[in-house]
Amino acid sequence: MTTGTSISQPSPDELKVTAHQQYDTPEHLTPENVLPDPLAQFRQWFTAVQSSVREPEAMTVCTATASGVPSARTVLLKQVDSLGFVFYTNYTSRKSRELAENPRAALNFYWREVSKQVRVVGRVERVAREESEEYFHSRPLGSQIGAWASRQSSEVAEGEVQARAEKLKQRFGDQVPAPEFWGGWRIIPDEVEFWLGKPSRLHDRVLYTRVEGSPDDAPQWKIARLAP
Template identity: 60%
Template sequence: MDVVISPDRIQVLPHNQYHTADALSPASVAPSPLDQFRTWFAEAVQDAAVHEPEAMSLSTATPAGIPSARIVLFKQLDARGFVFFTNYTSRKSQELLANPHAALVFYWREIHRSVRVLGRVEKLAAPESEAYFKSRPLGSRLGAWASKQSTVVAEGEVHARLDRLKERFGADGDSEAADVPLPEFWGGWRVVPTEVEFWSGKPSRLHDRVRYLRQADPADEADPVWKIERLAP
């Protein structure tokens, strides 16, 4: 990529074309976007060139429609949707509580693929969050307790709190067996998709785009029907 940087502007010049070999079309994808995602995610994981395939952009919004976005880590895909974990007092969680809708974007630059997800959100049941929390390394479990996420802190405050927590939970020796329970303010969110788009980069910006739209039918909550369409690049 060529970039011109001067004191008053940044200009990104045209760069390399995309060259995905596969043809993406409504006829080539799985009937369910979750099944299609499993296929693409597995391929991204297996491709050594793709770094952190689980990284995704999460966008939330206030009830007034003011958006915010950040990168989080995708952790689970179940029969209902996409799961990530966070502090329930964080900005993202507070916005999701007030406006229970979210957007996700995965971008696997090295293989010129992207997945975009829109949906409503729901909290994971506490046992599900606890099962995942127990699988985390000790440092991550302690970190969940130590960080009052998204709040303003003084220099050194978080590490001082971490030291106190190590003593509280008997984790001074960094033993992975230390009993660090799930905080009541921490857990999972599930994005239940209503729209999923798969994007495959092609030369001359004539990309392949296939969109799944969930059809509104409460009777199909457990096995939704999806309308599959091609979108213009």
């Protein structure tokens, strides 16, 4: 990808970005050359970009309240299993509250270095408690303490979280139990789109759409090309 970025500021309260990135990836993406299963296709792409993309597991998670007010943030993908995409968080956080109210989410991966994106829309479920505990105990000790110390998305005073963390270190030592208020969410996809940057904005886009009524453990997919 080549970049010619120009930024102008016509007035103090206005900013215009006239960037002209030109994408020219050597690959081609078509419904005929992708794998039948979007999760397998994702694993193939994800494995391929490990050496060239910084933090490829970073993904935007979009949620919404029951009334449809959206919010988005970047989190880290931790697992892709046979059902979907898994990340971990505090169950009292804003994202978790919204997922409990409205159990659907959208994900987006943007791998700038290789001009690729993956977009996911699907239903959500909590990860089994045993899985959450297993992952929790694989985290560095500081991250385990941090999960206890942070009442995520709540207002705090300066230094409050750090002070709580120090007390928890003394309380738990190096044996930190997994909090009941912390665990994983799994997004079970109903659609997955793969995007490949091409010149003149004529990008390759391939969309997988779950065939209605097909089971989560053996889904069937319609695969189609989308206009850029």
